[in-house]
Amino acid sequence: MGRARRRRRVRGWQREQEAWRSTVALSDLSFHMSDTVFEGPDATRLLRDVSANDYDRFAIGQAKQFVPVSYDGNIITDGILLREAPDRYALTGVPAAQNWVTFHAERNGYDVAFSTDPDSSVRRAGDPKLFRFQIQGPHALEVAARAFGGPLPETKFFHSVFVDVDGRRVRALRHGMAGQAGYEFIGSFADHGAVKDALLEAGEPLGLVPVGGMAYFTNGVESGWIPTPTPAIYTDPRLADYRRWLSAFSYEGKKPLGGSFYSDDIADYYLSPWELGYGRSITLDREFIGRDALNEAHELVRRRKVTLEFDAADVAAVFDDHPGYVRTYDRHRVQAQDGALVGMTFWTATIAPLDRILALALVDEGVAEPGTELEVAWGEHPGHGTAPDADLGFPRIRATVRPSPYNEYTRTAYRAA
Known part of the structure; x- marks a missing residue:
């Protein structure tokens, strides 16, 4: 009985998990993700060559689950790709997918410029370039309306519009990580404090709860998102140059593997995009790295x-x-x-x-x-x-x-x- 009482004691992270179910939760994602921007006449051609996504139906302001695959058809890792302009894309998430695109941009003569703002665990000094706030839960849309002076424009899922907070321009991406309605707000980090205060003030009467790291890193379990798959780069001889290009201190060089599952063959840790449920994000009607293997793998999923x-x-x-x-x-x-x-x-x-x-x-x-x-x-x-x-x-x-x-x-x- 004592153990049962101890387990039912409400702690901060428990209250935060409850918030995206019953009220509204605010997550500050400004510090733990890396952002790489690719811009130039060849930006779309570059991304088409190194990923399985459909770029013919990719609107300005739309985001997609980015699906880069290796020559064997297994995933490098995922990320969120936002098309900011006809020739400008921002790729956000863990650095592995960004490294993959950057390597090919450097080595294969694309007319494209790129720059990376790393996450705060490896940033040498200073603040991030962007803030990123996520609100989700039954009252998320009402909080947004209160913070931005009225209901936000009707926006399709994973599409975005620009809104203002006291003259500060903010991108509002229709999104939600725990299966609840929500938005991700993105803007200049110089406006981080002002926008966060506006969201907190708007959410206070609606029961808004700020979410910390303990709760945030559990929110994909129920929504079925497998994060940080093992990059499929360690065994293929065609990727020897890529492995030499990567630092031993990179994400790929340091990513740990633990638990009771073990294999001497790192390929046993690789994942197919089909297994991850990314089929709706994949197009096979053009050439890209890993296209033929990915096509064959569709019939081999076990x-x-x-x-x-x-x-x-x-x-x-x-x-x-x-x-x-x-x-x-x-x-x-x-x-x-x-x-x-x-x-x-x-x-x-x-x-x-x-x-x-x-x-x-x-x-x-x-x-x-x-x-x-x-x-x-x-x-x-x-x-x-x-x-x-x-x-x-x-x-x-x-x-x-x-x-x-x-x-x-x-x-x-x-x-x-």
Whole structure:
């Protein structure tokens, strides 16, 4: 009983997770993402050559999930690509996709200029160039209307318009990361304080809650987004020059892999865009790096993205020493009840309003139906020198397969947009 009471105690991150369900949440995303701008007569041609996206139907002010693939058809990593002008694009996210485009821009004679504003973990000094605020939740649109002096112009999902706050120009991107209605507001960092104050003031009577890092980094689990896939760059001899070009201290050089899943072959960590659910963002009607392999891979997909709902009793036993909070990108083994490997997890987090731990996973099609009972081996494999399937005494957490996205609103109205 004491443990149950301890787990139900409301902490700040729990209140923040609840906010994007029942009121409105404000996330300041100005510091943790890298931005690279590509501009020039060849900007569109460059991006067409190195990614699977459709650029014929790409409006000014529209954003897309960026899908660059390697020669083998597996994803480099994703990002958000915003078309700011006919020959100007901004690519935002972890640096791997930006590095991929920059390398080809440098090496292959494109008439394009590019500049990167790195995230604050590696920025040598000074502020970011841009602020980025995200509001989401049932009252998000009302907060926007109060902050900007009236309802924002009707905007399609992942399209943007410009609005003003006391003469400060702000891009409003129709967006939402947790499956709820929302906007992402982008503008000059010089206006960071003024715009944030306006949003906080507008949201106060509507129950707005500022979101910190503990809650923010759980918000994609229910919406079915697998973040930071392992870049498919480490094995192909055609990418030897690219690997030499990358710094050992780059994202690709330092990205850790942990958890109970282990393979001596790094390619076992690679992911297909089809597995990630990016099919609607892919076009195959032109040439680009990896196009033929990506086309072939469509018929070879054998894994499905699912949500795993951890058994409450097993969670209580395994995480008894934790303060009620779990969040990890580690790859953990997903096993059938006989111990056979059937998949791996990619993002595991406590979802306090649901009083449960969920994991995004890829599992074999044969065990992907909702309701299937599986197990997750929870622990840290020691790595090379120990068999990938060695019995290391890791606790097994029973888990039930659920759909992905887990959130019903996300699966229906949000995804339909």
